[in-house]
Amino acid sequence: MNKTVVLVVEDDRPIRNLIVTTLKMHDYKYLTAKNGASAIMEASSHHPDIVLLDLGLPDMEGVDVIKKIRTWSNMPIIVISARSEDSDKIEALDSGADDYITKPFSVEELLARIRVTQRRLAIIQAGEEQEASIFINGQLKIDYTAGCTYLKGKELHLTPIEYKLLCLLSRNVGRVLTHTYITQQIWGNCSQNDIASLRVFMATLRKKLEPDKNGLQYIQTHIGIGYRMLRIE
Numbered sequence: 001m002n003k004t005v006v007l008v009v010e011d012d013r014p015i016r017n018l019i020v021t022t023l024k025m026h027d028y029k030y031l032t033a034k035n036g037a038s039a040i041m042e043a044s045s046h047h048p049d050i051v052l053l054d055l056g057l058p059d060m061e062g063v064d065v066i067k068k069i070r071t072w073s074n075m076p077i078i079v080i081s082a083r084s085e086d087s088d089k090i091e092a093l094d095s096g097a098d099d100y101i102t103k104p105f106s107v108e109e110l111l112a113r114i115r116v117t118q119r120r121l122a123i124i125q126a127g128e129e130q131e132a133s134i135f136i137n138g139q140l141k142i143d144y145t146a147g148c149t150y151l152k153g154k155e156l157h158l159t160p161i162e163y164k165l166l167c168l169l170s171r172n173v174g175r176v177l178t179h180t181y182i183t184q185q186i187w188g189n190c191s192q193n194d195i196a197s198l199r200v201f202m203a204t205l206r207k208k209l210e211p212d213k214n215g216l217q218y219i220q221t222h223i224g225i226g227y228r229m230l231r232i233e
Helices: 013-025 036-046 062-070 086-095 107-126 160-170 179-187 192-209
Strands: 005-009 029-033 050-053 077-081 099-102 134-137 140-143 148-151 154-156 219-222 226-229
Touching: 005 013, 005 036, 013 029, 013 107, 029 036, 036 050, 036 062, 050 062, 050 107, 062 077, 062 086, 077 086, 077 107, 086 099, 086 179, 099 107, 140 160, 160 179, 160 192, 160 226, 179 192, 179 226, 192 219
Parallel strands: 005 029, 005 050, 050 077, 077 099
Antiparallel strands: 134 140, 140 148, 148 154, 219 226
16 A cells, blocks of 8 residues: 555545545545644644645634644645635745645546655655755756756756756755745845746746757746746656
């Protein structure tokens, strides 16, 4: 059986049953919670590997559950919500969620997001994000110690801002990073000018990483929200 334990936090019984059935069919272990209070209790008691969290819970907002968990754990949290506004997604991601799926969703999409999170979790558990001096993703290689980046074995000439952006994305591979989070990490603050600058720098970075239109895509744009580096198999 899959060793990954998933905590499903959902008060809508049909949706909860759909998620649980999907997890069962793919040999995941699971726990369930119908409200925020029980979700926090299950998370603190059983330390699941991944949390699937609805935002509209009967006793508290899902964002408050995220903030509470983040005071003591970095366990991956994937939000599953009917709220599709960018402001809701940004609030959840800025509060500490790792990913956001909008209802209605397909089980294939859910499983794909879980697999991405599992891969990121495996990297964290191995301590590679903190300890490794070399990052490899597909044909991309970053030598953090030397401050050099290579694509297909050839060195990429990046500006200091482009390099900082690439390192930030690579250290959070598979995770959606909001405009606010990125600009605060790169420039120390967040304004409309910073976000406009971010779009320009990200566009030039992508041209260097993805020179071929039909080649590998390393950076995924989430319009109005932010960016994610994709894990290339």
